[in-house]
Amino acid sequence: MHESCAASLFGLRNNVLTLRHTSFPSLALTAETVTCRRGGRLVFEGLSFSLGNGEAIALTGRNGAGKSSLIAMICGRLLPAEGSLRIDGAGDVPLPELIHLVGHRDGLKTALSAGENLAFAQGLLGEAAASPEEALTAVGLAHVAALPVGYLSAGQRRRVALARLLVSRRPLWLLDEPASALDASAQQMLIGLMQAHLVQGGAIIAATHGPLGLDGARELRIGL
Amino acid sequence: MRRAFFAILRRDLALATRAGGGGELALVFFLTLVVLVPFALGPDLNLLSRIGPAILWLGALLATLIGLDRLFQGDEEDGSLDLIRASVLPLELAVLAKGLAHWLTTGLPLALCAPLLGLLVALPAEAMLPVAATLLAGTPALSFIGATGAALTASLKRGGLIVPVLVAPLTVPVLIFGVSASNSALGGTIPFLTPFLILCALSLAAIVIGTIAAAAALRQAD
Numbered sequence: 001m002h003e004s005c006a007a008s009l010f011g012l013r014n015n016v017l018t019l020r021h022t023s024f025p026s027l028a029l030t031a032e033t034v035t036c037r038r039g040g041r042l043v044f045e046g047l048s049f050s051l052g053n054g055e056a057i058a059l060t061g062r063n064g065a066g067k068s069s070l071i072a073m074i075c076g077r078l079l080p081a082e083g084s085l086r087i088d089g090a091g092d093v094p095l096p097e098l099i100h101l102v103g104h105r106d107g108l109k110t111a112l113s114a115g116e117n118l119a120f121a122q123g124l125l126g127e128a129a130a131s132p133e134e135a136l137t138a139v140g141l142a143h144v145a146a147l148p149v150g151y152l153s154a155g156q157r158r159r160v161a162l163a164r165l166l167v168s169r170r171p172l173w174l175l176d177e178p179a180s181a182l183d184a185s186a187q188q189m190l191i192g193l194m195q196a197h198l199v200q201g202g203a204i205i206a207a208t209h210g211p212l213g214l215d216g217a218r219e220l221r222i223g224l
Numbered sequence: 225m226r227r228a229f230f231a232i233l234r235r236d237l238a239l240a241t242r243a244g245g246g247g248e249l250a251l252v253f254f255l256t257l258v259v260l261v262p263f264a265l266g267p268d269l270n271l272l273s274r275i276g277p278a279i280l281w282l283g284a285l286l287a288t289l290i291g292l293d294r295l296f297q298g299d300e301e302d303g304s305l306d307l308i309r310a311s312v313l314p315l316e317l318a319v320l321a322k323g324l325a326h327w328l329t330t331g332l333p334l335a336l337c338a339p340l341l342g343l344l345v346a347l348p349a350e351a352m353l354p355v356a357a358t359l360l361a362g363t364p365a366l367s368f369i370g371a372t373g374a375a376l377t378a379s380l381k382r383g384g385l386i387v388p389v390l391v392a393p394l395t396v397p398v399l400i401f402g403v404s405a406s407n408s409a410l411g412g413t414i415p416f417l418t419p420f421l422i423l424c425a426l427s428l429a430a431i432v433i434g435t436i437a438a439a440a441a442l443r444q445a446d
Contacts, residue, residue: 075306075309075310076310077306077309077310094312096310096311096312097312099310101306101307101310103303103306103307104303105301105302105303105306106302106303107302107303107304107306107307108302108303108304109235109239109298109302109304110302111239111242112235112238112239112242116235116238120231120232120234120235121307122231123227123228123230123231123234124228124231124232124307124308124311124313125228125311125312126227126228126312148242
């Protein structure tokens with residue numbers, strides 16, 4: 001049911017999007033021998049990879065290997081100690097306008113309803129795509145749209161956080177443990193969302209412990 | 225960018241009205257302080273009305289400071305701060321939106337209630353408007369000086385009282401000119417406008433410096 005909702009929403013979005021822009025502009029993220037230090041401690045070194053349109057990377061590695069640090073670096077919150085990290089082909093679009101972040105914390109206000117949280121994210125991120133109601137329908141949570149997020153279970157909160165990806169249109173998704181607390185059907189829904197994003201020419205970097213389940217995703221292992 | 229600014233402002237205003245928002249707590253704390261002082265001072269009406277403006281200003285200062293530690297801490301804990309930092313909005317403007325929301329839900333209600341609470345400290349009628357006006361002009365300085373302290377302690381789990389302790393010394397000039405402008409309405413040789421305009425200048429400077437300093441402190445947290 002969730003996949004069909006997601007699919008129908010994306011069908012609708014695709015129709016709308018063909019009128020505006022068919023797919024995301026070309027984009028290339030390149031990391032060259034990136035070294036990460038936090039608090040003087042070496043987290044990882046010599047990391048190189050590249051990512052283009054329609055590609056996905058599954059970041060793996062033991063706990064504390066630096067998966068979240070790498071995501072913070074791509075966001076521009078941390079600077080590489082050595083090496084370089086750059087995004088080409090985006091023209092003069094600033095980095096924050098390219099990125100969609102779903103961190104390991106959900107980034108939701110428990111006192112606000114799921115719909116209000118998504119409306120806030122849409123206002124903050126701009127580039128409006130699906131409405132908060134459509135996005136919640138796509139993640140199978142239309143029935144709890146008016147409930148404060150504090151009343152939702154961990155898995156439901158995760159789904160609301162993932163619904164944020166749909167309310168505004170950004171080419172590069174950075175996901176930190178996107179499937180944590182999700183049940184089997186919600187994981188299938190997430191895979192559906194990610195596949196639809198790749199088909200549109202988006203790119204995904206997801207830090208994960210379990211298998212991502214995404215066809216064609218490359219694995220990038222950090223640390224030993 | 226304007227949309228993102230108003231999104232943060234609207235969200236913080238909505239949060240302040242929900243349970244545990246803190247806006248009404250500051251007001252109740254203000255009321256409690258002002259009610260307690262006459263009991264401590266005893267039945268000396270002249271003394272009470274002479275120090276009335278000082279009591280109201282101290283009450284407003286403390287009421288503003290107690291809720292400040294949550295200004296960025298909530299966003300830091302639930303990850304919304306990461307989201308805000310990954311948005312197009314410069315962090316300075318995000319801090320400005322949050323500080324403005326804090327003032328609208330804390331400083332503004334305090335200033336509007338001050339004439340009413342003035343009755344409890346036997347404030348003369350002609351001093352009520354000046355006290356409210358000084359609080360209106362001076363509380364933005366408290367919110368934005370406080371925002372800097374709140375940003376420094378955003379990632380401390382039990383920051384609690386550190387923010388008021390850090391911030392209180394910095395608010396001394398605001399307190400001095402606020403009380404002095406209010407007192408000028410009770411008589412004396414200083415015209416009202418002299419300290420009042422300095423108070424306005426302090427607020428404007430605090431909005432600029434506090435915004436930049438708080439954003440810098442939040443960036444350092446990583």
